Amino acid sequence: MLEVARKILEGDERALARAASWIENRRLEAEPLLQELFPRTGHAMIVGVTGPPGAGKSTLCDQLTRLLRSEGKTVGILAVDPSSPYTGGAILGDRIRMQQHHSDPGVFIRSMATRGWLGGLARATTEMAMLLDAAGRDLVIVETVGVGQDEVEIARLADVTVLVLVPGMGDDVQAIKAGIMEIADVFVINKADLPGAEKLERELKSYLALSHRPDGWTPKIVHTVSADGKGVAEALLAVREYYSRGGGRARAGQIWSLRLREMLRERLLDRVPAEEFSNAGRDVAEHRRNPYSILHDWLERW
Amino acid sequence: MLEVARKILEGDERALARAASWIENRRLEAEPLLQELFPRTGHAMIVGVTGPPGAGKSTLCDQLTRLLRSEGKTVGILAVDPSSPYTGGAILGDRIRMQQHHSDPGVFIRSMATRGWLGGLARATTEMAMLLDAAGRDLVIVETVGVGQDEVEIARLADVTVLVLVPGMGDDVQAIKAGIMEIADVFVINKADLPGAEKLERELKSYLALSHRPDGWTPKIVHTVSADGKGVAEALLAVREYYSRGGGRARAGQIWSLRLREMLRERLLDRVPAEEFSNAGRDVAEHRRNPYSILHDWLERW
Numbered sequence: 001m002l003e004v005a006r007k008i009l010e011g012d013e014r015a016l017a018r019a020a021s022w023i024e025n026r027r028l029e030a031e032p033l034l035q036e037l038f039p040r041t042g043h044a045m046i047v048g049v050t051g052p053p054g055a056g057k058s059t060l061c062d063q064l065t066r067l068l069r070s071e072g073k074t075v076g077i078l079a080v081d082p083s084s085p086y087t088g089g090a091i092l093g094d095r096i097r098m099q100q101h102h103s104d105p106g107v108f109i110r111s112m113a114t115r116g117w118l119g120g121l122a123r124a125t126t127e128m129a130m131l132l133d134a135a136g137r138d139l140v141i142v143e144t145v146g147v148g149q150d151e152v153e154i155a156r157l158a159d160v161t162v163l164v165l166v167p168g169m170g171d172d173v174q175a176i177k178a179g180i181m182e183i184a185d186v187f188v189i190n191k192a193d194l195p196g197a198e199k200l201e202r203e204l205k206s207y208l209a210l211s212h213r214p215d216g217w218t219p220k221i222v223h224t225v226s227a228d229g230k231g232v233a234e235a236l237l238a239v240r241e242y243y244s245r246g247g248g249r250a251r252a253g254q255i256w257s258l259r260l261r262e263m264l265r266e267r268l269l270d271r272v273p274a275e276e277f278s279n280a281g282r283d284v285a286e287h288r289r290n291p292y293s294i295l296h297d298w299l300e301r302w
Numbered sequence: 303m304l305e306v307a308r309k310i311l312e313g314d315e316r317a318l319a320r321a322a323s324w325i326e327n328r329r330l331e332a333e334p335l336l337q338e339l340f341p342r343t344g345h346a347m348i349v350g351v352t353g354p355p356g357a358g359k360s361t362l363c364d365q366l367t368r369l370l371r372s373e374g375k376t377v378g379i380l381a382v383d384p385s386s387p388y389t390g391g392a393i394l395g396d397r398i399r400m401q402q403h404h405s406d407p408g409v410f411i412r413s414m415a416t417r418g419w420l421g422g423l424a425r426a427t428t429e430m431a432m433l434l435d436a437a438g439r440d441l442v443i444v445e446t447v448g449v450g451q452d453e454v455e456i457a458r459l460a461d462v463t464v465l466v467l468v469p470g471m472g473d474d475v476q477a478i479k480a481g482i483m484e485i486a487d488v489f490v491i492n493k494a495d496l497p498g499a500e501k502l503e504r505e506l507k508s509y510l511a512l513s514h515r516p517d518g519w520t521p522k523i524v525h526t527v528s529a530d531g532k533g534v535a536e537a538l539l540a541v542r543e544y545y546s547r548g549g550g551r552a553r554a555g556q557i558w559s560l561r562l563r564e565m566l567r568e569r570l571l572d573r574v575p576a577e578e579f580s581n582a583g584r585d586v587a588e589h590r591r592n593p594y595s596i597l598h599d600w601l602e603r604w
Contacts, residue, residue: 256586
């Protein structure tokens with residue numbers, strides 16, 4: 001067994017941080033390590049938390065973390081921010097959180113921002129969750145910042161997906177919801193002390209009455225005011241109920257097939273040198289070559 | 303030359319609609335058609351319009367379209383909605399628009415919703431823009447619904463990218479902005495009659511003073527009230543100024559290299575039968591096989 005794998009399994013914090021950096025920076029060392037750690041995964045519950053900006057996801061995740069810590073559980077938080085390719089909001093949020101939890105080795109926090117083209121985040125988040133799982137974390141929260149397709153897909157890779165909504169968000173959010181409603185196992189109506197919480201619950205209920213889930217689960221609707229912790233225990237209960245009924249595990253095969261697709265995709269593209277893409281791009285832009293001929297040539301080659 | 307290609311170049315509306323459906327449904331017929339049409343592309347200006355929900359992007363796009371039509375220009379609108387995998391908000395917005403423009407053959411509108419896994423939208427949007435370009439549309443507007451990484455990447459594939467913001471959107475939007483600020487060639491402060499428009503402009507200016515663009519362009523900031531058309535002409539002027547100074551074309555090589563990457567990625571994954579992914583996923587979920595061994599096997603095979 002690799003030295004670093006052994007240390008991670010023993011709970012060594014520094015080895016864990018080093019391995020996390022390997023995953024973030026796509027270092028070659030990450031893969032043999034994760035291959036070795038894989039058999040030790042499958043114990044942590046991975047919870048995806050998604051919802052529109054302003055819904056209060058971060059506060060809810062912090063309150064969940066506080067509750068879990070009071071139970072003696074260890075937690076990993078992966079804050080996924082696909083809209084910050086560089087050093088944007090994620091880093092800021094990270095710092096604020098670090099201050100809250102920095103003295104607690106039971107909370108591991110990482111911001112997952114985009115490094116490059118689409119898709120890399122799903123891979124990195126999956127691998128980071130595997131790492132934390134193998135390292136013995138009881139629960140890993142994957143918190144996404146937005147509700148684009150990326151975020152939805154990343155949230156979908158969790159064992160349990162929580163969709164956080166707030167009352168009175170208007171028509172734009174109604175439109176957004178259409179796409180992510182079907183991935184939620186638990187609906188949280190946050191800021192439920194605001195007007196419109198009951199109306200939103202009625203809307204969710206009428207949506208759920210019409211929808212049909214293959215696993216037979218009726219998603220729970222929980223009211224929270226996460227700023228003061230109200231309802232957070234109920235939210236956690238709903239998450240655990242879905243998990244303990246085997247909900248997440250029933251779709252684990254499907255989730256892994258999506259993850260494998262993601263991982264394969266990146267590895268295939270890694271085979272094409274970046275320079276080849278940029279040369280080909282220039283040729284097409286200047287109409288010297290047809291993009292479809294280039295693709296044909298590339299596909300011929302493998 | 304293919305019959306359908308000939309008809310599209312002659313301006314046949316029904317042939318155009320049929321080809322658009324091929325692209326949407328990933329029909330095999332699309333590729334030879336686009337290969338044939340490619341040499342006839344490069345005349346349309348592709349304008350990406352992005353920004354947070356509620357910023358009024360659709361209204362702005364409609365007003366731009368009205369203005370362009372009054373100049374006798376033909377327009378294509380591609381409304382990209384990655385968060386609606388099925389029939390969500392996009393279709394509704396589409397219908398409302400259809401009523402406005404349905405009698406005008408100079409406006410071609412399509413909603414681009416997600417069909418499947420990440421990335422498919424970027425390909426379909428690119429191909430649809432190529433089709434409309436070849437069909438002689440003067441301007442193609444690619445309007446995205448959200449500001450996730452997907453939307454940002456899709457907006458980035460345009461010749462000119464417009465970022466629509468509104469005054470007083472709070473901290474969450476500040477965080478979102480960090481990631482998309484650097485792709486905007488033109489900033490539109492919409493609903494500029496609301497309080498906070500000047501403050502937002504000052505913030506943008508201080509951001510721009512610190513940023514440095516490789517093409518030397520200083521992004522324009524335009525105030526609009528798109529509900530009544532105010533400032534829309536100025537926005538179009540700013541878009542055209544950037545375009546005419548060659549801004550978009552200077553990065554066309556880079557854009558095409560990203561597009562080619564996207565196109566190659568999909569084609570590579572198409573080679574793995576869906577069943578193989580789902581079987582492998584089940585094996586991993588049940589810990590019968592290690593995901594990294596599966597990937598290794600797949601990569602060996604090609």
